[in-house]
Structures are given as structure tokens and as C-alpha cells.
Amino acid sequence: MMDSRPNLLLIQTDQQTAKTLSLYGNPVLQTPALERLAERGVVFEFAFCNYPACSPSRSSMFTGRYASTIGVHANHMMINPAEVTLPQVLKEHGYQTALIGKNHAFMENTKTYYPGEIVEPEKASVLRQVFDYVRLADHGHMVDGYRDDPETKAAHAWSHTCWVSPMGHGTNPARPEKCGSYLLGDTMMDYLENQRDPEKPFFTWLSFPDPHTPYQAPEPYASMIDPAEVPLPPKDKFEGKPERQLVAHLMDAMDTVDDDLMRKVRAIHYGMIRFIDDTLARVIAKMDELGITDNTVIVFTSDHGDSMGAHGLIQKHNMFYDSFTHVPFIVASPGYKGDKRTNHLVELIDIMPTFLDMAGIPIPPGVQGKSFAFYLRGQDYTPREYVVIESGEVGEPLRVSDITVRPEHPFDDRYFVWCAYRDAWVGKGKSIRTLEWKLNIYANGEGELYDLMNDPNELHNCFDDPTFTSIRSGLERKLLYWTMEKEDRLPLNTTVKLNYSEVKTKHV
Template sequence: MNRPNVILIMTDQQKRDSLSVYGNPVCRTPNLERLASEGTIFDFAFTPYPVCVPSRVMTFTGRYSHVTRSRANSVLMQPDQEHLIMILESAGYSLGLSGKNHCFQADDLDRFDYLWECGHGGPANPPDETAQKAKDFIRESKINPRCWGTVTNPNPPESLGAALTVTHAIDFLKTRQDDRPFFLWCSIADPHTPLQTSEPYASMYDPEDVPIPDQRDDEIADKPLAQQLDHKALCGEMVTEDDIRRVTAMYYGMNTYIDTEVGRLLDRVDALGLAEDTLIIYVSDHGEYLGEHRMIRKSKALYDCLTRIPLIIRLPGLVPANERRDEFTEIVDLMPTILDIIGLDHPDGIQGRSLMPLLNGDGYAARDAVFGETGVESPDGSFRVSGFDDMEGIPTSPTTPNFSPRLKKGDLGPIKSVRTHDWKLVYYPGNQEGEFYDLNADPGELTNRWSDPAMAEVRSELTARILDWCIEMEDRRPSITRGAF
């Protein structure tokens, strides 16, 4: 019997609770609801490192970012990492990638039998004049560089990235020349900024109808300096409620546009007779502020709005249909899950947990917490504030006069977190400041209780959990060649 096919549908920067399948009362995503009704949806799925490349590398290696060393968008998959595409190639799979890469270097891209790339600015090689016009419009529209600008693309939806990505994904399915099982990565670059789409999606949602996240005017005052810097970098003090409504309405339109295209892909899978033998996974690499903490986009932080992601899995006959799970899962779990479902061995050093025992009821040992890390945004390990170098009043170069000694010392760099169902602790080096949230009373993570004496015992326990995790999740694979004695 042939091994199952695999389709991994990945979106970019898609906020979990912006989708109707996760309870959003306004944004319509009927095709994701259809997928969830035919499969299993996970309510507590997280990415440990909420940045594009680190999260994608974790997806394909099953290892955390401090092990893969991909802790910045400039650090793609490293040559010493054994990853899913390598394993599937050896197992005889036909491999396709349509859409955004932001993971693999050139040598690994050569493994794909079918490769068509499309990023946030449109496809690398637009297939026709209309697609070229849509790409040119994005480049020339001068959307607000602080990332809360929105614009309607005058070109038809089929000329934009999500539709083109799905069209080429379908082309891969239709043009395969043999009966080998296939792996297709359909990687949609939306709803990541720039915030733009075509009609009817651009005006589909009225800004007055969208929900607004809870806010606290003085929220940032009791947050660590790193969060204050990021808040300034993203101009949080300038973002108004009207801005949030306008951005959210456009973002919802992009979501529904993506959903329409996902539906088109699902329909073609059905029409080609592939549905019964194809594992489909829908996931996003990370989330988006979308007005939470009065910010748009993402930053060096570990808030739930950035780390908690949508995850739906479907495979008729193996994955239960119309089921919701509330166990903690992480994006590192996807690789071992795929390997178990298709019947291939795990490579050494996998840190994720296969979800197969959870899906088939075979003694799954559920996590009681998930962990996170972020903060290194440059290949040399130096600290940067959200990639901006021109913030008035905040020097961001060690050569700048009056540069903050804390930035020089590097104690605004890497941070790590632990999240249970009740609490979240974010640990900063030096232990002089941090973040601590009561998630039952404060699900929006607005009130930092790090300095609350009443929280000292729980804070100490969770800090020890982070230390344990760091030790347990060291890379235990051999990394040296021993010489002869």
C-alpha cells in the first residue's frame, strides 16, 4: 500500500482568534470550518518562536530554535539539520513547494520537483501581465512603513499572491508524472503585511463591526524595557482605535480571501480523488498583534496573540472528524506527527511529540505547559528593536552617542517563557525584570504581576520550569568528530 500524501497549508502571521473557526464573530472562514468538521482542530497550538524563519525551521526539523540556531529571519535552515524534506526525498516522495519559502537554502530547494515562489510583494516571476500589475501596485503603493497602512489593490483577486499560490499548488497536483506519494507545501504569504487585497474582500468588513481588543492606557509602563522599546518602535502610542478598526477590517478581508483559496484547493483535492489518501495540515507560522497592546504586526515578545496559532489536521479514517482538542501542542510536533502517520522513522534529536497517540487514543502523555523563546534578531546575536534603525529618541547602534548601556550589555536580548493554562512567565536575563500574567483573570496579558509579592512562590516555580526545559531541550546529538587516540 502506498504511503499517504501530505499537503501542508501554511499561512503567514495569521492570528488564531481572527478566524470564525476559532470563534471570531465577524470574520468568515467557511472552508476552514469545513476542514475542521472533517478533521481535528487544536485549541491550544503554539509556536515557540513567533518569527517566520525560526518557526518554519522548527516545523521541518521538529527541534527548537536554540537547537536549530535559526533565531532570526536572516538565518535559514542550517546545513547540519536533518529535516522533513530530506527524509521524504529519501523515502521516494514527489516534492512540491508553491508560495513563500523563508526556510530553506538553495541546496535544499533543489530537492523539490516543483518550485514556484511568491512572497509578500508578489511572485518572483509573475505568470501574466495582470499579476505583474498587481505586484507593481504593491511596490508602488507606499503603504505606511510602520505597518498599519491599508490599501485596496485594483487588480482582480486571482492576480494576487494567495490565489497564484493555490493555482500553482493545483498545477503540481495535476501535472505529477508518476504514482509516487507526494508532499506539497502550499505556503501562503498572507495575511502578513502589507495589508492589501482586492475587492470584494478589501471592503467586505465594516470597520465599525470588528471587535477591538481590550486596552489599558498605562499598560506598557510596568512592562520590561525591551517591551517599551518595541512599543515605541511600532509607534504604539500613535495607534488609534480607528486605526485598529481599519486594519482589522482589511485583515479580515485577507483572511476570507485566503479561506476562499483554501476552499479551491480542497475542492481540487476532492475532484482528483486524493482526499481519502491525503493528510492535510493547516497551520500558521505565528500570530499578529492586530491591535492588542495597541500594536500592529509583531515584535520581540511572547504574548499569546503572537505565539498561539491555528492548527487543523485531516486524514479520513485515521484522524477523528469534527473533534476539538484542548491539549497543548507546539509546531515542533508536526514533523514527528507526519512521520508517524506516513510510517517513517524519526531521526535522532527530535524534540517535538507526535500527535498520533492523541489522534488515535493510544496513551498520549499531554503537556502541562508550553515554552517559548525569542529575542535574537541578528546573525551575530546582537539585539535589534523590531528591525527599525530610525526611531526618534532611541539610539539603536552601539556607536551612537548615549547608547543605552543595557543594550550594550545585551540584557535585552534572548528571553524565554513558560505558559500553563493558568499562568505565563517570561524570563529576562539578569532577573531584574520580567513578565508574569494571571491568564484566568487577565487573558489579554495587560497587567504585569512580576513584582507582585503575592506571586513570588508561583513565579519561582515557573522560573525553575524554564531552567528545567532549557537543560532537557539541549541538543543531545553528536556534533563533533573524535580523533584517534
């Protein structure tokens, strides 16, 4: 008998802020496939990653647990194989699981994380145990199954000329059909038509490495957006801001970047996103042809943002501006009848419990995300009051006075980009954000408070303004409560069976 549970498709880009999409107000980039997807579902206007870097964000998303809980506090750490993950649970409950694209969350083996043995190695959350089907992709254009194609290899090699400097960008001379986003579309379509088991529901993570660096695209996408029409964010003067912002500005030579260059890089970034959108149009058309769209929950999101010049910064950094943390979040769910847009706050760790709820599978103990399946079904749902984002490693962050060498200009290829260095992520912080306010607290004593209703671009730091003392202390208290609530519940206490409610019922 055929399994009638819904298919689950998680489409994720890498390093894409919500404001890159027309659905979130972008005036120059059209993404027709995503707009059609939104018509069939709902746009969450306020969705946030839980850490503004790839691996901690993806690792928390797939465990439904915060990065600080699972111990993934840096971009080169992966999920501890002893953690329980979304694809693992779905596979155990009869789903066929697939990863097509970028990983950067699951380990390839159990020898590279914590010392010691996994108690049940066959149950470890490692890449090729939790996914039945794996086709990996790298930044640039390398995709499993096409790594020996001469044109794809040439496209990949050329892309790396844009990789090694802060603002490297350009037009890749390759044909789009030989580039990564297109090949991932082909791989996904082949999986849907030929590789999957049609008797089982599927969970697929379609994970695009773009529009992350290297900033480059083939034609027609490289020239699709006229740089002259690209809007720029307002200038941030760094007044009253944490020193780490100025450090990052200087370490990527952003003090030497003019508006014309910023517009050109943004235009390429937008072209990369349109390339993904056109690929998604092909994928969804194939799903329609196969008759599986109407029984598939589709989520489109990104793992974190890219500042793209906002706050004088490029790429991602150890900070909490919306340009780093506010991600697109579109959900199309079978039978959805609700609003086309909602201001309900969601976090990426909410995906795991929501998908399990939609599949009728119990949510494992220890999951800290909040399912919004009730909302998708039109049932009573209490949204989050706030979201919390974490970042950084223990230690004192670099100060401006510590800078001895840095790139001399945006195309200086001697030092790579600042966010790739571990030093850039030293200095822990936490951010709590409601619809109206954002409070950022850093371990070195720095802080930020933004009135998002009157200062949506986060330019004026109110942290030390006595007018807002009660707002600040209220948010600090909420963050303290969150910290206590978030403390890991695992392992569960099974040592004492006796509890008061049982005793009480015997004596009533």
C-alpha cells in the same frame, strides 16, 4: 504497486493569530473552507509557534528542533544545510515533495551559512535538493510562473505602497484572479492534477505569504468586512511591563493610532484571510475531484501571529504575548474519530515527528518535537504539560531613552516598520506557558507572569507579586528542566560500546 501511505499537506499562512478565525471566536470573519476542514478533523485550541518571527519559526518546524538548538536566532538566518529536515527525510523514503509559496527557511545554496563544507553536499538540506517541485511566492503578489503577467506585476507594484509604513493598508485595484493567493491556488491545483507522480505519496507545503504585510487585498475582499463591526482588543496601559513593549509601541508610531484606523487595518487583514480561505475551498474541491482527500493528512497553521493592535503593537515583535505566539492549528486526518476540539498543547516543532509517524517513517535522532500521531489514531496519548517559546538575539535591548528618531505618524514611510530592524530583536528571552499560566524571562532581568484564567488578555503582570512566588518559582524550575532536556543530543555518542546493563546481564 501503488504506495498506500497517506499524502501529507501542510497549509501555512504567514503572520496570522488564532483569534482571527471564527473557529477561535472571531465574531466577524467567516472562513467556510477552514470550518469544513475542521468538521473532518480536530481544532487544537492551544497551538504555539516556537519563535515569533518567520525564519526561526519555520526553521525549527522543519527540523523538529528548537531555534536555539539549530542556531537560527534571527529572521534573516536559514536552516544550516547539515540539519536533517522533514522534506529531506520524506523524500529519502519515497515521498514526492513540493513547496508552493513562501519559503523563508531553506537556503538556495550552501555558500551562505556557516563556513566550511557540508560533508555530503548531495545530502544537504537546501531548497532544491529537499523539494522535488518548487514554485516560490513573495510578499505582494509575485508567484513563479506568473512573474511576467502585466496585471500581476501591477498588483505587486501597487501592494508595495502599503509596505513601507507601519500602518499602510488599502484596496488593491487588481482583479483577484491576478493576485498572489489565487495564483497559489491555481499552482497547487495544477500540481495535484498534472505535475505530481500519482504512484507516489506527496508531501506539499502550501505556504501563503499573506496575511502578512503589505496589508492590502483586491475587491471583494478589501470591503468584505465592515470596519465598524471589527472588535478591538482591550487597551494595555504598559504598567509593570517590560520596557521593550513601550519601545515597540513608540517605534511604530502606535501612540498616534486611533480606533478607527486600527479597525480599518484589521478589516483588511481579515479580508486577506478570507481570500486565502476561498482559495483553499478551490484546492480542496480539486483534491475531492481527484479522489485524494481521504488519504491525505492536512494541517492548517501559521508561522506566528500579528498583534493587530493588541498591547498597543502591530505585526510581530520580540515578545511572548499570545497575539504573537498563539497560532491556528487544524488537523484533518484520514479515519479521525476523536473530539472536534482539544485543549492539548502543541508546538509547531511537533509537526515533523507527527508527519513522519503518520507515514510510518522512523523519527531521526535529535528531533525535539513531540508526535501527536497517537492522538490522531485514537490511541493513548500524554499531551504536553507546557510549551516553550524563544526569541531574541544576544545584547541589551533598546530603551525609551535611546530613541532619537522614529516615525511621526502611522503612514510615515521614512523608517519602515520596527520589527524589520535587527535592533528590535536584540535581547533574548524564553517563555513557558501552561493552560493556566505564562512566565516570560528576559536575559536583561525583566520578567512577566500572567494568570491566564483570570487575565487572558495578559494585561496585569504578576511577576513581582509575592502572592505568586511559588507559581513563579515552579515555572522557573520547569523552564530550567526544559533547558537541560533540550540541550542538543547530536552528535550521538558512539565512542564507548560498553554499558552497565549489558555487563549486568552477563553476571546475573
